Amino acid sequence: MTSFLYRCTDCGRDYPRESVRYLCPECGKAYKPGIPLVGVLEAVFDYAAIHAGFDRLEPDWQLFCAVEHEFHPPLPVGNTPLAKVARLGTELGLPHLWVKNDGLNPSGSLKDRASFLVAAEALRIGEKRIVAASTGNAASALAAVCASAGLEALIFVPEKAPKAKLVQMVLAGARVVPVKGTYDDAFRLSLEYTAQRGGLNRNTAYHPLTLEGKKTAGLEIWAQLGFQVPDAIFVSVGDGVILGGVHKAFVDLQRAGLIQRLPRLIGVQAGASDAIHRYVQTGIYSDAPDPSTKADSISVVCPSNAHGARKAILESKGLTLAVSDDEILQAQKRLLSRTGIFTEPAGAAALAGLVKLQAGPDRLNVGDRVVLLATGHGLKDVEAPLSRVSIPAAIQPVLEAVEL
């Protein structure tokens, strides 16, 4: 590990690692549940040490990691495949197209990366209970990582979370509390819980190591492309923390002098859950009051990392798009039927965004190297795509019954 301190992404104040836990003690005062987080902290490393210590022939990723290796849970997380998808790329006029399939994390989503690092931090500081609010994936991730590490997971989920996700977290031994309300209600409740009853809060962006954990997806993309920066990365956006984490990977690499430029980040939201998209477009934040979408993992009224996500888009010279559920489900089918990669609707939003962009005036250049980040496993929610498939009727088991 390289030494680091926490810096407020709003006021720029620095804090020693051991002196803060969640938000900036100053700016964080201005935060109240129901608005995007203010005072989100980021880890700022000793980049000269990273520069000196990083060797592409034997990459030591621990240099970029904010928790010592000895505290890491025993569940292998990350190191998911990056697949070059030539069939799909050809269709979209992008011969250099890849999919980073983060559904192949142990609990089935990229959220394992954040849960892993927060659990490592809990082990380091001696907290036995981790508390989170989640639409499902972060909760499943936390439940799985805590199971491997012998930690207790307490999870607030909106009652409408897909059954597969609920089964998974309960079976993992987590204490699950379904909440009558939205994800945002669950988020607020979990904050009240840790404030008044204790435990380590793993809420996304609220605990700074969630961003650091998600960062590893970006580091892997860079390494898997042969230590090249792609031209664009498409990321589905709910709270905006995956987007922020991927951005942080390249910011860290740039600060360490290992890369010269940032990839453009293209954030894709579901049409009804588009608070960040509108914030980027107008500069003015407002909630998405009814964020209902089949892409449940990116359904959010008030994205916790709205400010950080907007900053990442602007800094990277990227853009945001909003897509309909219909476009998302089409993209899910298209991705699977062209690449063999099965991602949940939220993950497919990234492809829906690419399809939309390629159909318009801002289409990418044919030479661009483009990565789609598939954030969760398709098996997380097989109800969502049911409208897109018709399962044929069963036949008698004789060859004559098989159509030619």
Added chain:
Amino acid sequence: MTSFLYRCTDCGRDYPRESVRYLCPECGKAYKPGIPLVGVLEAVFDYAAIHAGFDRLEPDWQLFCAVEHEFHPPLPVGNTPLAKVARLGTELGLPHLWVKNDGLNPSGSLKDRASFLVAAEALRIGEKRIVAASTGNAASALAAVCASAGLEALIFVPEKAPKAKLVQMVLAGARVVPVKGTYDDAFRLSLEYTAQRGGLNRNTAYHPLTLEGKKTAGLEIWAQLGFQVPDAIFVSVGDGVILGGVHKAFVDLQRAGLIQRLPRLIGVQAGASDAIHRYVQTGIYSDAPDPSTKADSISVVCPSNAHGARKAILESKGLTLAVSDDEILQAQKRLLSRTGIFTEPAGAAALAGLVKLQAGPDRLNVGDRVVLLATGHGLKDVEAPLSRVSIPAAIQPVLEAVEL
């Protein structure tokens, strides 16, 4: 690739690679649908060349591969994590216990390995259509791999296959034919199809490269253990082809002089689907007439690779066990809640077998290095464990409603 020929596992006759496709032309005549396959072929490599060419510092797995790299589909398959599971191991008196999590293949099961290699073979010989019978996992695997490679998948499934698996294969663009009957009916029908209408048949063990594909799981276990042979590997058993494939990995390594001994293979079957277990115990084969089990992936009346599986058990000085559905579902929950690894009931059968063995007189030694092979993803079938979980009632989103 190293040159190879096909050898009949029954009569020992050798055949040049290009002269045969499925079973031994001589022994295979004795096969008729409804009995275990006879005349199954195995690939026999130039082991001296492997010995000379294999370098543990830069392992070239292509040396063990029966299809040239240029024909491999673009979907990354295999390279799944091997997790040391200390919490679970301690409970079972086995401090050196690992889980190979093959549910993290792209379609969610180890079957991707077989489909991958058969698809590579189809690309090599110019077949555009691959035909298979499957309880679900092999079909999802074939559909995914074919999607990535631009091949057509035609799949016969028993109509009772779990919905998640059906959704997955249809969404991937496969032509799916649900069959009124058992997996065995689907198996027979697919053979009739390729015999009379063409296409490449991918049925397990029937196409010899299914075994070769599954072999890669065993090679990876060896490499991930630091090129050490474990003392025992627990494998859930339906048709017996995964068991046979894992065995073949170590047989190849031994023939190449890279290892000195074979791991004991412990095959675990569901109580109602125990044809191989009884065959090993008695030496006399008979069907499992009503193989109904919640572990749908290992439900089979007449295991296609019964002879090969029995041979692998005997050669490796292993054994077989039968476990109840109750033991399987308990094991599924135990695995997830102690390790964070979510495997489908069929995959959990391996742990159920280990639990059973440890409770009896044949328990393993405390120093043994033991691997559990988790063959499929838990999200494949979230209905099965529903009886094991109770999802709490939703509460109002206020802290007072949260129990202490």
